[in-house]
Amino acid sequence: xxxxxxxxxxxxxxxxxxxxxxxxxxxxxxxxxxxxxxxxxxxxxxxxxxxxxxxxxxxxxxxxxxxxxxxxxxxxxxxxxxxxxxxxxxxxxxxxxxxxxxxxxxxxxxx
Amino acid sequence: xxxxxxxxxxxxxxxxxxxxxxxxxxxxxxxxxxxxxxxxxxxxxxxxxxxxxxxxxxxxxxxxxxxxxxxxxxxxxxxxxxxxxxxxxxxxxxxxxxxxxxxxxxxxxxxx
Numbered sequence: 001x002x003x004x005x006x007x008x009x010x011x012x013x014x015x016x017x018x019x020x021x022x023x024x025x026x027x028x029x030x031x032x033x034x035x036x037x038x039x040x041x042x043x044x045x046x047x048x049x050x051x052x053x054x055x056x057x058x059x060x061x062x063x064x065x066x067x068x069x070x071x072x073x074x075x076x077x078x079x080x081x082x083x084x085x086x087x088x089x090x091x092x093x094x095x096x097x098x099x100x101x102x103x104x105x106x107x108x109x110x111x
Numbered sequence: 112x113x114x115x116x117x118x119x120x121x122x123x124x125x126x127x128x129x130x131x132x133x134x135x136x137x138x139x140x141x142x143x144x145x146x147x148x149x150x151x152x153x154x155x156x157x158x159x160x161x162x163x164x165x166x167x168x169x170x171x172x173x174x175x176x177x178x179x180x181x182x183x184x185x186x187x188x189x190x191x192x193x194x195x196x197x198x199x200x201x202x203x204x205x206x207x208x209x210x211x212x213x214x215x216x217x218x219x220x221x222x223x
Contacts, residue, residue: 008151033212042115042201042214043154088153090212097142097161097205098169099212103153 006102022089134202143185
């Protein structure tokens with residue numbers, strides 16, 4: 001069945017790069033997403049990648065997709081304390097509008 | 112920018128009460144969703160709607176119902192609230208192409 005997995009926690013020092021990883025099981029994924037949730041807020045779409053792409057860069061964010069291994073990663077360069085949040089990976093399967101979410105990775109940025 | 116508005120940020124209800132959670136989007140999106148978010152479980156889909164008066168069950172529909180009488184409004188109903196429905200509820204909407212799901216800020220519901 002469909003499943004998206006992420007590690008629960010990551011801690012980095014301010015200024016370092018952060019890499020948040022995600023694995024998914026459904027090979028018919030069409031889009032893969034990264035959402036950010038700050039404390040007490042809803043989810044904010046950070047970036048997304050179409051399944052026929054390997055990489056997408058958007059300012060400090062780099063998304064890498066390894067479709068063979070069903071592995072998605074989000075790299076945040078020069079991580080700032082404002083990047084502390086929960087990051088959710090999600091996949092969109094086939095023509096369905098439904099997104100399958102991972103359980104979220106809590107990123108803590110230490111000064 | 113798309114705006115998805117949830118009517119309440121925090122709600123406290125008693126067991127057995129009927130609870131309505133309201134969600135409104137302003138971008139004429141066809142598709143709207145209700146998720147619940149629990150620690151360690153991520154987001155789980157309760158119901159979604161792809162058109163007015165149309166609805167489909169998600170992964171955890173038990174104990175919930177929904178209403179979509181107008182395109183911009185999608186309501187989640189807890190017919191008889193129970194303590195295991197204490198959670199953060201998130202509404203979302205998406206355009207027809209379905210690339211980007213936009214979320215409301217969430218309603219933290221506590222059932223005592």
